[in-house]
Amino acid sequence: MSDIEFHNVAKTTSLDEDEAVQVLVNGQEIAIYNLDGTYYATDDICTHAYASLADGYIEGTNIECPLHGGCFDIKTGKATTAPCTVDLKTYEVKIEGEDILVGIPSD
Numbered sequence: 001m002s003d004i005e006f007h008n009v010a011k012t013t014s015l016d017e018d019e020a021v022q023v024l025v026n027g028q029e030i031a032i033y034n035l036d037g038t039y040y041a042t043d044d045i046c047t048h049a050y051a052s053l054a055d056g057y058i059e060g061t062n063i064e065c066p067l068h069g070g071c072f073d074i075k076t077g078k079a080t081t082a083p084c085t086v087d088l089k090t091y092e093v094k095i096e097g098e099d100i101l102v103g104i105p106s107d
């Protein structure tokens with residue numbers, strides 16, 4: 001089992017409700033979402049082709065890819081709508097004060 005390392009990636013004050021932002025952790029693109037005040041993290045790059053999901057549209061608990069309109073469940077990473085079939089990785093999120101920390105496996 002790999003260790004999880006938490007990275008301070010953004011401030012809660014920089015992300016409005018139902019907004020997403022792309023952050024880089026060790027060169028890896030991660031999307032952070034604010035769903036009604038709860039924060040989630042997934043891989044930012046769509047598993048269908050190359051698009052940043054942080055540029056997509058949040059509808060309920062889904063993120064809709066801006067390129068071909070495929071959707072993923074933000075909480076589970078599950079691909080919910082074609083053409084997406086491969087699930088996104090999700091990451092643990094911790095809030096410390098105003099800091100958003102994302103847990104990335106360290107190996």
Ligand code: FES
Pocket residue numbers: 046047048049050051065066067068069070083084
């Ligand atoms: S790149 Fe996201 S649905 Fe095609």
